[in-house]
Amino acid sequence: xxxxxxxxxxxxxxxxxxxxxxxxxxxxxxxxxxxxxxxxxxxxxxxxxxxxxxxxxxxxxxxxxxxxxxxxxxxxxxxxxxxxxxxxxxxxxxxxxxxxxxxxxxxxxxxxxxxxxxxxxxxxxxxxxxxxxxxxxxxxxxxxx
Numbered sequence: 458x459x460x461x462x463x464x465x466x467x468x469x470x471x472x473x474x475x476x477x478x479x480x481x482x483x484x485x486x487x488x489x490x491x492x493x494x495x496x497x498x499x500x501x502x503x504x505x506x507x508x509x510x511x512x513x514x515x516x517x518x519x520x521x522x523x524x525x526x527x528x529x530x531x532x533x534x535x536x537x538x539x540x541x542x543x544x545x546x547x548x549x550x551x552x553x554x555x556x557x558x559x560x561x562x563x564x565x566x567x568x569x570x571x572x573x574x575x576x577x578x579x580x581x582x583x584x585x586x587x588x589x590x591x592x593x594x595x596x597x598x599x600x601x602x
Contacts, residue, residue: 554580
């Protein structure tokens with residue numbers, strides 16, 4: 458009796474698998490097509506991100522908005538702290554800002570809030586959040602020009 462039940466069970470499993478293969482085969486092919494599409498889209502996204510990064514490196518830094526420039530509190534002590542944090546001499550810092558080393562010296566000696574020209578202020582705000590490596594790279598680019 459147990460042999461008959463095993464044979465019936467095996468036959469039921471075989472028939473049910475065969476019946477399910479029809480509807481599932483469409484899903485398998487659709488799933489394969491979707492996986493292929495996702496892989497292609499990932500490659501495209503990676504290529505676009507690389508291209509975006511390349512373009513953003515070539516673009517000049519955008520000038521800060523007037524609101525940010527007005528709210529920025531630039532003091533002599535802040536200039537000196539930024540310069541020493543970046544490990545730059547006064548002449549290198551001036552080159553980076555587009556001013557002379559004498560102007561940097563005067564800025565560091567003044568007291569209170571500094572009133573800077575728009576170009577100098579935008580250059581200063583653009584290097585404010587950078588690290589030493591990025592500043593060195595920018596300084597090398599400025600010297601090449």
